[in-house]
Amino acid sequence: MISFACKRLLLAIPTLFVMLTAIFVLVRLVPGDAASVILGDQATEASLRAMRARLGLDQPIQVQYLHFLRDVLTGNLGRSLSSGRTVVQEVLLVLPSTIQLTLAAITIGIVLGLPLGILAALGRNSWIDYVSRLVSLVGLSFPAFVSGILLLIIFAIHLGWFPVLTSDSTDPLERLRSLALPALNLGLILMAYVVRVTRSSMLGVLGEDYIRTARAKGVTPMRLVMRHALRNGLIPVVTVVGLYFGTLIGNSVLTEIIFNRPGLGKLIFGALNSRDYTLLEGLMIIFAICVIVVNTLTDITYGLIDPRVKYK
Amino acid sequence: MTSFPRPALDLRNLRTEFRIGGRWYPAVRNVSVSLMPNETLAVVGESGSGKSVTALSILRLLPHAGARIQGGEVLFEGQDLVTLSERDMSTIRGNSIAMIFQEPMTSLNPTMTVGDQIAEAILIHRGGSRMEAKAKALRLLDEVKIPSPKSRLDEYPHQFSGGMRQRVMIAMALACHPRVLLADEPTTALDVTIQAQVLSQLEELKQAYGMSMLFITHNLGVVAQIADRVAVMYAGEIVELATVDALFAKPMHPYTAALLRAMPRADRANESLEPIPGSVPALSAVPTGCAYAPRCPFKDRSCTELHPELVSSGDPGHLVRCPVRPVGGVH
Numbered sequence: 001m002i003s004f005a006c007k008r009l010l011l012a013i014p015t016l017f018v019m020l021t022a023i024f025v026l027v028r029l030v031p032g033d034a035a036s037v038i039l040g041d042q043a044t045e046a047s048l049r050a051m052r053a054r055l056g057l058d059q060p061i062q063v064q065y066l067h068f069l070r071d072v073l074t075g076n077l078g079r080s081l082s083s084g085r086t087v088v089q090e091v092l093l094v095l096p097s098t099i100q101l102t103l104a105a106i107t108i109g110i111v112l113g114l115p116l117g118i119l120a121a122l123g124r125n126s127w128i129d130y131v132s133r134l135v136s137l138v139g140l141s142f143p144a145f146v147s148g149i150l151l152l153i154i155f156a157i158h159l160g161w162f163p164v165l166t167s168d169s170t171d172p173l174e175r176l177r178s179l180a181l182p183a184l185n186l187g188l189i190l191m192a193y194v195v196r197v198t199r200s201s202m203l204g205v206l207g208e209d210y211i212r213t214a215r216a217k218g219v220t221p222m223r224l225v226m227r228h229a230l231r232n233g234l235i236p237v238v239t240v241v242g243l244y245f246g247t248l249i250g251n252s253v254l255t256e257i258i259f260n261r262p263g264l265g266k267l268i269f270g271a272l273n274s275r276d277y278t279l280l281e282g283l284m285i286i287f288a289i290c291v292i293v294v295n296t297l298t299d300i301t302y303g304l305i306d307p308r309v310k311y312k
Numbered sequence: 313m314t315s316f317p318r319p320a321l322d323l324r325n326l327r328t329e330f331r332i333g334g335r336w337y338p339a340v341r342n343v344s345v346s347l348m349p350n351e352t353l354a355v356v357g358e359s360g361s362g363k364s365v366t367a368l369s370i371l372r373l374l375p376h377a378g379a380r381i382q383g384g385e386v387l388f389e390g391q392d393l394v395t396l397s398e399r400d401m402s403t404i405r406g407n408s409i410a411m412i413f414q415e416p417m418t419s420l421n422p423t424m425t426v427g428d429q430i431a432e433a434i435l436i437h438r439g440g441s442r443m444e445a446k447a448k449a450l451r452l453l454d455e456v457k458i459p460s461p462k463s464r465l466d467e468y469p470h471q472f473s474g475g476m477r478q479r480v481m482i483a484m485a486l487a488c489h490p491r492v493l494l495a496d497e498p499t500t501a502l503d504v505t506i507q508a509q510v511l512s513q514l515e516e517l518k519q520a521y522g523m524s525m526l527f528i529t530h531n532l533g534v535v536a537q538i539a540d541r542v543a544v545m546y547a548g549e550i551v552e553l554a555t556v557d558a559l560f561a562k563p564m565h566p567y568t569a570a571l572l573r574a575m576p577r578a579d580r581a582n583e584s585l586e587p588i589p590g591s592v593p594a595l596s597a598v599p600t601g602c603a604y605a606p607r608c609p610f611k612d613r614s615c616t617e618l619h620p621e622l623v624s625s626g627d628p629g630h631l632v633r634c635p636v637r638p639v640g641g642v643h
Binding site for chain 2: 124207208209210213215216217218220221227228231232305306307308
């Protein structure tokens with residue numbers, strides 16, 4: 001298992017390089033250079049040259065690339081043009097609330113989605129199956145900004161159960177209350193995916209020969225589902241949760257704006273609006289690393305679930 | 313009055329139906345047969361003749377949707393299994409009646425170690441600690457002659473070959489010392505040398521455990537090797553029931569005779585193999601008279617009109633469902 005995990009981690013390294021190279025090329029392809037963006041329209045030719053020299057943009061492209069790689073690998077992602085803080089500082093500032101939101105959303109998605117998906121598969125074409133299909137259809141077809149606004153209108157404004165805006169209070173209960181709606185907004189989307197995939201995956205597994213073998217052995221229905229079917233049906237669910245991470249970035253931008261919540265999504269939106277190129281580039285690198293890490297973890301999880309994966 | 317030994321398993325008018333396009337069609341039609349203690353009863357027939365469905369009906373392992381036992385009794389130790397609750401049924405499955413399946417490659421759970429899968433049956437029916445169950449599983453692996461069983465106990469099914477997996481299946485089925493073993497084509501998916509090994513092993517274990525065995529196969533060569541009596545099935549019903557010697561020496565039903573002629577034998581040239589023309593009728597299109605009539609070279613007019621009964625052929629213990637040809641057998 002450990003050697004399998006190490007192999008997966010090693011495989012992530014070339015992926016990381018490809019991503020970094022793509023980001024480097026992408027940033028250089030954008031019309032206009034960083035120096036003129038930083039200094040604005042009124043900059044003189046001399047100050048532009050000086051700025052280019054300071055940013056290293058007067059160097060040949062391959063040298064720039066090597067410097068870029070060196071900077072990234074040493075954790076130096078530059079300074080935000082608008083705040084003056086380093087990109088790493090900016091990220092660390094909002095990271096806790098992003099982690100809270102992500103973990104809460106994934107927990108909601110799995111805790112609600114997995115049981116509903118299993119029940120739907122067991123009671124195929126029963127009322128619970130129809131409920132699950134309705135829930136997943138609604139969850140999949142509502143964009144995050146629509147569902148976010150609906151949640152706000154219903155639970156924050158009409159019912160008043162949760163605050164409309166995210167409070168910056170330090171009271172943990174208050175923080176939890178303000179986390180609830182954004183987490184629900186992201187979590188329900190994930191739940192919609194999880195229900196769907198769990199249902200179809202469990203339906204497939206329940207028709208397998210080894211399920212019949214287990215029944216022939218006298219395994220009771222509860223144990224049949226939990227011990228024999230679920231583990232075999234879990235791989236597609238893990239895939240979906242892993243993939244959802246990518247979507248989560250996009251949806252968290254919308255959610256954080258609607259609920260006025262600090263986080264990486266809101267940070268990247270701000271950077272985009274203020275044309276903060278260094279911050280934008282740094283965030284792209286960080287997101288890319290996150291996605292690669294999550295993918296690698298997903299791969300390793302496959303190996304934990306299914307012993308056959310390790311030997312392929 | 314002579315007292316006959318009570319059958320280990322007694323099927324009476326068992327009828328199992330499948331739903332196709334909203335209508336129910338019988339896949340097993342009023343099958344009555346007894347499995348005596350320590351007996352091996354082979355059930356033979358082409359694919360689609362209802363052999364497997366009969367075995368699955370005994371343990372009630374058919375899919376919940378689209379299949380039902382419509383009538384009859386399955387008597388086992390004084391109880392009718394057809395009417396048992398699902399909970400009571402699961403105390404019988406794998407305990408006093410066990411089953412092994414055709415596909416060793418897909419019949420084991422890929423995410424559980426072989427040891428755990430064998431131990432599970434023991435834990436469910438006998439309780440006790442996990443350690444004890446694993447120790448018993450180890451003994452069983454040894455008993456089915458898996459080499460270096462200790463190291464293989466914690467391996468997964470994909471690390472085993474087909475023959476070894478079938479041995480694991482057998483070990484699993486024997487874990488709780490069943491009275492009856494249902495073997496659904498256990499050697500069909502294996503290559504010939506492995507087939508012979510597994511068969512002789514099953515025979516040995518049957519003796520050692522004092523089990524009765526219902527052995528389903530379409531291979532008459534296997535029947536000759538392992539069975540005491542044979543039930544030939546066609547289109548969901550038994551068409552001939554006889555001891556293995558009587559069946560091979562003097563087949564009464566044209567279908568049995570045709571099966572024997574279609575069987576490759578070492579003492580005959582292979583050119584003389586005669587395939588049976590036509591195929592088993594679909595569930596939804598079983599003829600009203602004799603189900604075999606459309607393929608039968610001996611049929612007369614009454615065959616397509618009257619449904620024949622399974623009656624004594626004249627020889628004791630030899631039953632046949634054919635009024636036209638039983639006298640003297642068909643060769």
